[in-house]
Amino acid sequence: MPLISIIVAVYNVEKYIDKCLESILAQTFADFELILVDDGSTDRSGNICDSFALEDGRINVIHKENGGLSAARNAGLDIAKGDFIGFIDGDDYIHSEMYRLLYNEITTRNGSIALCEVIRVDNSECDIFSVIDNQQYHVEELSNMDVLERMHDIRGWLYVVACNKLYRKNIFDNLRYPLNRLHEDEFLAHRILFNTSKVVSINVPMYFYLQRDGSIMNVFSIKRLDALHAYSERITFFEEQGLFDLREKVILMMMLEFIHLYFSVAESEPNHKKSLKQYWHMYNKFLVYLLCRNSISVKQKLMFLLFFASPKAYKMVFNYRAKIRGTNFE
Structure with a gap:
């Protein structure tokens, strides 16, 4: 063998x-x-x-x-x-x-x-x-x-x-x-x-x-949204195991990935924007959770709040700040 x-x-x-x-x-x-x-x-x-x-x-x-x-x-x-x-x-x-x-x-x-x-x-x-x-x-x-x-x-x-x-x-x-x-x-x-x-x-x-x-x-596909589903399953798993610090880390990762995928869908697959709607309720739920966590910086909290209030405004602010770094959503 x-x-x-x-x-x-x-x-x-x-x-x-x-x-x-x-x-x-x-x-x-x-x-x-x-x-x-x-x-x-x-x-x-x-x-x-x-x-x-x-x-x-x-x-x-x-x-x-x-x-x-x-x-x-x-x-x-x-x-x-x-x-x-x-x-x-x-x-x-x-x-x-x-x-x-x-x-x-x-x-x-x-x-x-x-x-x-x-x-x-x-x-x-x-x-x-x-x-x-x-x-x-x-x-x-x-x-x-x-x-x-x-x-x-x-x-x-x-x-x-x-x-x-x-x-x-x-x-x-x-x-x-x-x-x-x-x-x-x-x-x-x-x-x-x-x-x-x-x-x-x-x-x-x-x-x-x-x-x-x-x-x-390297090619955007609506299947990339599977990452959010994977994070959701991991959050549930860590919660069941009582690993709440790890759960918080995954929630933060999921929120950042959601923002990234939101703009990827809007630019590459505008007809599939509705596919993100099923994840909006999770974003809203975890936003409240993160706002109450002392481990999350004020800067990150403001970033998540701005995106929740207006993705368009979030993108404008992000691109303005990213000009110096040479990266943006375009």
Whole structure:
């Protein structure tokens, strides 16, 4: 049986999948199975996966109807044989030492999850040299509460995303990714981390996240509103667990995301502006809550009040202040 099951969701990435798979097969840690889930690709992605499978017996290809990233990951989880699970997106790539280091640290330190840093790259070539090549790295052992706090800080995405991690398989015994949702990691991350005994964090950049023009996260879609739904579920979860400080952090994040998405919808999808109405009542409810919290600054309270009174006035003030910084809503 393989020690690690690496699951790659593949959908219309024929330009990038070769580099992704080559980076996995070049791992210095070789005891893995590679599960490629072709999620109904309409280009040559599926054929490329089949070609790689003919050359390496560790590769298992699943061809299925298009169901989205969550369905693809779940399909891989259903057949995974390894004691540990890793996820990679089909247009990204990894350092050759990634799984060796993650495996060594998670087993040596008896962790539930091991994670590394992420580098955002564009379509141009990237030198994948990192500090690991000189063995200059630092490892932290974090409790579940440490990580739950960090996932709501400015670099919280590092703890939310799945692809820079190695998980013990039993974490997913009763968990699967939500179907038909964008921001699938946001829906599941807090549940995974809450039930984690120890997270091993390695300050080594070994996962290369490709930012490309056609990526779903770089094109506005009404499905981006799923982020608000994910935050709403997380607020309820923390409330049920009695974690009220974390609940407050998520409420603040949700309010800021709502404002951002409000203007994104108004400019990119004006016909769907009514889709935000279902979230207005939550904004109003949480506005009252935040106004009563001493931990929220007066500046933030005024910002939320101004948006509630007049989104148009809020935008004018924001753009006026942002001119100096060179950013605005336009």
